[in-house]
Amino acid sequence: MSVPAPVRLCGIRKVFFPGTPNEVVALAGIDLAVPAGQFVSIIGSNGSGKSTLLNAVAGTFSLTTGKVLLGERDVTKQAEHVRSRTIGRVFQDPRAGTAPSMTIEENLAISLLRTKRSGLRRGVTSARRAVMRTQLSRLGMGLEDRLRAQVNKLSGGQRQAMSLLMATIAEPSLLLLDEHTAALDPKVAATIMELTAQLVTERGLTTLMVTHNMELALRYGDRLIMMHAGRVVLDLDAEQKATLKVGDLIEKFHAVAGEAFAVDRMLLD
Amino acid sequence: MQVILQSALTQGLVYAFMVLGVFITFRVLDFPDLTVDGSLPLGAAVTAAMIAGGHSPLLATATGVLAGLCAGFVTGFLHLLLKSGESDATNYGPKLLAGILTMTALYTVNLRIMGRSNIPLLGVPVIFDKLGSWLSLSMLGWNLVLVLAALAIIVKYILDWLLHTEFGLCLQATGDNEQMIRAMGTNTNLTRIVGLGIANALVALSGSLVAQQQGFADVGMGIGTIVAGLAGVIMGEVIFGVRGISWVLFSVIAGSIVYRLLIAVSLRLGIAPTDLKLLTAMLVVVALSLPTVRKKVMRA
Numbered sequence: 316m317s318v319p320a321p322v323r324l325c326g327i328r329k330v331f332f333p334g335t336p337n338e339v340v341a342l343a344g345i346d347l348a349v350p351a352g353q354f355v356s357i358i359g360s361n362g363s364g365k366s367t368l369l370n371a372v373a374g375t376f377s378l379t380t381g382k383v384l385l386g387e388r389d390v391t392k393q394a395e396h397v398r399s400r401t402i403g404r405v406f407q408d409p410r411a412g413t414a415p416s417m418t419i420e421e422n423l424a425i426s427l428l429r430t431k432r433s434g435l436r437r438g439v440t441s442a443r444r445a446v447m448r449t450q451l452s453r454l455g456m457g458l459e460d461r462l463r464a465q466v467n468k469l470s471g472g473q474r475q476a477m478s479l480l481m482a483t484i485a486e487p488s489l490l491l492l493d494e495h496t497a498a499l500d501p502k503v504a505a506t507i508m509e510l511t512a513q514l515v516t517e518r519g520l521t522t523l524m525v526t527h528n529m530e531l532a533l534r535y536g537d538r539l540i541m542m543h544a545g546r547v548v549l550d551l552d553a554e555q556k557a558t559l560k561v562g563d564l565i566e567k568f569h570a571v572a573g574e575a576f577a578v579d580r581m582l583l584d
Numbered sequence: 585m586q587v588i589l590q591s592a593l594t595q596g597l598v599y600a601f602m603v604l605g606v607f608i609t610f611r612v613l614d615f616p617d618l619t620v621d622g623s624l625p626l627g628a629a630v631t632a633a634m635i636a637g638g639h640s641p642l643l644a645t646a647t648g649v650l651a652g653l654c655a656g657f658v659t660g661f662l663h664l665l666l667k668s669g670e671s672d673a674t675n676y677g678p679k680l681l682a683g684i685l686t687m688t689a690l691y692t693v694n695l696r697i698m699g700r701s702n703i704p705l706l707g708v709p710v711i712f713d714k715l716g717s718w719l720s721l722s723m724l725g726w727n728l729v730l731v732l733a734a735l736a737i738i739v740k741y742i743l744d745w746l747l748h749t750e751f752g753l754c755l756q757a758t759g760d761n762e763q764m765i766r767a768m769g770t771n772t773n774l775t776r777i778v779g780l781g782i783a784n785a786l787v788a789l790s791g792s793l794v795a796q797q798q799g800f801a802d803v804g805m806g807i808g809t810i811v812a813g814l815a816g817v818i819m820g821e822v823i824f825g826v827r828g829i830s831w832v833l834f835s836v837i838a839g840s841i842v843y844r845l846l847i848a849v850s851l852r853l854g855i856a857p858t859d860l861k862l863l864t865a866m867l868v869v870v871a872l873s874l875p876t877v878r879k880k881v882m883r884a
Contacts, residue, residue, distance in 0.1 A: 373767070394771075395766055396766050396769055396770055396771045396772070397769070397771075399766060399767050399768060399769040399770075400769035404767045406763075410761075411761070411763055411764060412764055412767075413761065413764060414756070414757040414760035414761040414764055414765070415760060415761065416760050417753070417756055417757060417760055421753050421756070422757075424750070424753055425753050425754065425757055425765065425768055425770075426768060428750055428753075428754075428768075429768050429769045430769070431750075433749075433750035433751045433753070433754050433770065434749070434750055434751060435746075435749045435750070435751060436749060436750055437748060437749060437750075438748055438749055438750045438752065438753040439748070439753075481768070482767075
């Protein structure tokens with residue numbers, strides 16, 4: 316098990332399709348220091364670079380320039396799957412975080428193996444099953460009694476709850492949440508968000524959460540970052556954020572985004 | 585009738601390892617691997633050349649299997665090269681091309697190994713003679729069927745064990761949801777290469793056994809292997825069901841036998857052997873489209 320680690324991003328730039336007519340500057344130089352255990356909400360309109368930022372930290376692509384530090388380690392050149400051993404991720408699509416035709420226990424066994432090398436020992440052992448049962452029972456969905464059920468028999472909410480559990484079960488140094496409640500219906504989304512907050516607080520996880528939902532960003536987390544055109548345009552700590560309302564946030568956004576506001580307002584509402 | 589049944593069982597069982605290999609690539613890894621058309625004759629060529637060269641049939645068979653393993657690795661590396669960094673699980677182009685390239689290259693390799701297009705194995709001791717003398721059984725008729733069935737069951741249980749180890753779970757997840765298993769810290773490039781190696785080792789084992797059972801290795805014996813393999817997999821799944829990997833492995837072996845039984849019956853009914861490939865292709869098309877057609881009919 317690893318301990319929550321601070322994250323530092325130094326002058327991160329990412330240009331897609333450089334030198335072609337389709338060139339896109341997705342990240343235009345981002346400096347960000349997140350202390351260990353901090354829960355950061357990241358908001359911004361479509362194309363502002365917030366998801367790209369998470370993928371840059373996860374190592375999905377190589378950076379144009381800049382460095383990513385996880386704890387004391389410079390992980391900029393580390394392959395995605397190596398970095399993944401200490402970074403937990405939950406994606407927007409509930410189908411993305413689990414292997415559909417495998418069973419619940421097989422999926423969870425894989426997530427328990429994250430920090431270890433997988434060898435030729437049995438994947439699902441009775442010791443691991445006991446851990447799974449305890450962990451699943453806290454979801455309150457009765458999944459602990461369905462360990463041998465295929466994951467594609469579960470609902471979207473159940474699958475996303477499992478994804479969340481799988482991302483955090485091996486206590487990663489860092490948790491990345493990419494609009495992980497956006498594809499769920501409001502009631503389920505609220506449940507998953509509560510569960511997220513519980514797991515994050517309890518395990519003291521360093522967390523970056525991207526969301527479209529300003530209310531979520533204000534309610535959860537102890538820091539709020541707003542992105543626009545590949546830059547961080549607003550950075551509020553817990554105290555500043557506590558006094559804000561969604562309306563204030565839209566106004567602030569208006570101030571920094573300028574003329575792009577009219578279009579973005581529709582997206583943000 | 586008994587002769588047909590017996591020969592279909594023998595054929596079905598020697599080809600069952602190939603069908604298991606195709607199952608691993610197609611179903612477990614989600615990698616439509618065309619290497620098999622080359623790795624089946626590769627196993628046969630290596631084994632036949634070694635036996636003809638005076639080596640023990642056991643060593644010859646093992647070397648054939650090893651050659652198949654390497655062929656699978658080559659396809660895995662070519663796929664890495666062709667997919668050019670970006671990993672998109674549903675992009676089958678590089679997967680198909682990697683298999684086609686290896687398969688084509690193997691044609692030359694097989695000819696080089698054999699030194700000619702055909703090596704007869706008549707009158708020389710093959711693996712079945714060796715096994716027969718150990719077990720004090722004549723390796724003919726039903727005895728051969730029983731020994732092959734035992735071998736198939738052993739291989740089935742080894743695969744079953746392997747797929748449920750920690751590595752095996754990662755292998756399964758590589759084909760099921762690559763994004764997820766990468767995010768869990770697994771190098772899917774590695775699991776995929778190992779999986780392709782294991783699958784083609786099984787296919788080569790079939791090739792080696794087929795050559796020793798029919799008494800010759802031929803450079804053209806691999807043509808249509810992939811379609812025959814698919815036919816076995818699909819028929820097994822349709823007839824015997826798919827609940828859980830352990831069960832499907834049995835289904836697939838049974839599918840291989842049913843497929844050979846159908847071929848034997850077709851031949852008996854007077855269908856020319858040269859028409860069999862077309863028949864097999866049609867069989868696969870029908871079996872693959874059955875679920876879609878059924879759905880359409882139900883809705884109408």
